[in-house]
Amino acid sequence: MSDASLPTTVPTPAEAPGRGRSATVTGKFWPRELALGLLVPLIALVILAWTLYLPLGLAGLADFRSLYTSGYMARTHQARDLYDHDIVQQFEDKLVPLPKPFNVAMDHPAYEEVLFVPLSMLPYRTAFLVFMLFNLCVVGLCVSFLSPYFRVLSQTWKPFPALLFAAFFPITKAITTGQDSVLLLALLARAFVCTQRKKDLSAGLLTGLGLFKFQIVVPIAVLFFLWKRWRFVLGFAISSAAAGALSVVWVGIHGTRQYVSMLLGMSVRVTSETDALKYYALSPKTMVNLRGLLSAIFWAHLGQWWLQGLIAAASVAVLFYAMRRRPSLPLAIVAAVLVSYHCNPQDASILMIPLGLCLCGDSLWAACAAVATLVAATVAIVPLYAYIAAIPVLALLHAAARTPSDFLEITPSTES
Numbered sequence: 001m002s003d004a005s006l007p008t009t010v011p012t013p014a015e016a017p018g019r020g021r022s023a024t025v026t027g028k029f030w031p032r033e034l035a036l037g038l039l040v041p042l043i044a045l046v047i048l049a050w051t052l053y054l055p056l057g058l059a060g061l062a063d064f065r066s067l068y069t070s071g072y073m074a075r076t077h078q079a080r081d082l083y084d085h086d087i088v089q090q091f092e093d094k095l096v097p098l099p100k101p102f103n104v105a106m107d108h109p110a111y112e113e114v115l116f117v118p119l120s121m122l123p124y125r126t127a128f129l130v131f132m133l134f135n136l137c138v139v140g141l142c143v144s145f146l147s148p149y150f151r152v153l154s155q156t157w158k159p160f161p162a163l164l165f166a167a168f169f170p171i172t173k174a175i176t177t178g179q180d181s182v183l184l185l186a187l188l189a190r191a192f193v194c195t196q197r198k199k200d201l202s203a204g205l206l207t208g209l210g211l212f213k214f215q216i217v218v219p220i221a222v223l224f225f226l227w228k229r230w231r232f233v234l235g236f237a238i239s240s241a242a243a244g245a246l247s248v249v250w251v252g253i254h255g256t257r258q259y260v261s262m263l264l265g266m267s268v269r270v271t272s273e274t275d276a277l278k279y280y281a282l283s284p285k286t287m288v289n290l291r292g293l294l295s296a297i298f299w300a301h302l303g304q305w306w307l308q309g310l311i312a313a314a315s316v317a318v319l320f321y322a323m324r325r326r327p328s329l330p331l332a333i334v335a336a337v338l339v340s341y342h343c344n345p346q347d348a349s350i351l352m353i354p355l356g357l358c359l360c361g362d363s364l365w366a367a368c369a370a371v372a373t374l375v376a377a378t379v380a381i382v383p384l385y386a387y388i389a390a391i392p393v394l395a396l397l398h399a400a401a402r403t404p405s406d407f408l409e410i411t412p413s414t415e416s
């Protein structure tokens with residue numbers, strides 16, 4: 001099915017009983033008009049963020065430093081030490097020297113280094129700029145993928161969808177820090193297109209390729225398993241297993257054990273701000289998820305294991321709530337962001353999919369939740385307050401679960 005064959009509107013209740021109102025309602029709708037009016041101040045803040053983060057990224061004070069270093073280590077046959085904190089620190093200091101210590105651990109599965117090995121052949125600053133250009137192209141690809149489903153926004157004003165991407169701070173944070181989060185956004189955007197075309201197997205394969213952010217894609221797969229969407233689950237299992245096997249082969253058993261130990265250190269073993277700084281130079285308060293929100297509220301009042309138990313219980317509650325709703329990739333994305341153990345602002349880039357779709361509908365609650373998420377994300381410009389953005393994301397979860405829209409619901413697959 002080509003994009004040209006996609007319906008411009010979802011069937012009305014008279015045409016499709018029980019399916020709800022159109023997801024692509026045209027005309028005046030004040031939350032959409034509000035979002036349009038907010039684009040100017042939000043883009044102004046984004047431009048300010050570019051002036052703050054880009055010089056730091058070029059200087060080496062960014063996540064790209066660890067990705068670049070890991071690419072170099074993989075290229076020079078030292079991949080088995082990718083997760084050795086001290087050895088990686090030595091390589092980072094050698095390749096991208098800084099006046100003061102700055103450590104960002106390599107916490108992604110090793111298969112992703114296929115992307116960074118070629119970049120490691122370039123000087124750091126050149127590699128950073130090349131990767132920034134790559135990310136900008138990927139964002140353009142995301143706009144192209146989602147344009148048929150954001151048609152209501154473009155009918156309001158043609159540049160609206162593209163400017164919405166530009167105004168969403170997590171995307172800016174990903175690009176200016178040399179992160180790979182917009183690549184996951186592209187994979188999930190294309191997976192969403194596949195679900196709309198009833199190609200669940202392809203959607204699962206694409207989602208599984210995002211295993212470099214496994215803390216996000218695994219909860220998505222869990223929900224599809226609970227929804228009994230077996231073709232999606234099969235596709236996810238195939239691509240994620242291939243990515244995991246390649247990672248193990250690349251770093252070996254020793255490196256895999258170090259990786260598991262590091263992940264435990266970054267999650268359940270973080271008992272102080274000092275522990276947080278050791279692994280990723282950031283506090284849980286910088287996370288746009290339940291862990292960030294609950295840590296900010298209860299860190300000083302609960303013991304570590306009580307806090308972990310509370311986070312786990314809240315995560316199970318979110319998954320249970322989503323499980324009882326109609327199968328929906330946008331809903332799964334919101335739930336996955338909330339329950340992920342590690343979701344910094346740039347990782348929230350994927351919320352652009354449910355955010356944009358909720359803005360396209362005629363549900364006042366959904367559109368307001370989308371606008372609130374769009375605005376609240378800018379709080380993360382000051383990293384230690386990023387957890388505040390998790391509050392409207394909870395509202396977005398309810399909106400994605402309750403909005404009766406074909407674009408937010410997966411119909412049974414007819415894929416052969």
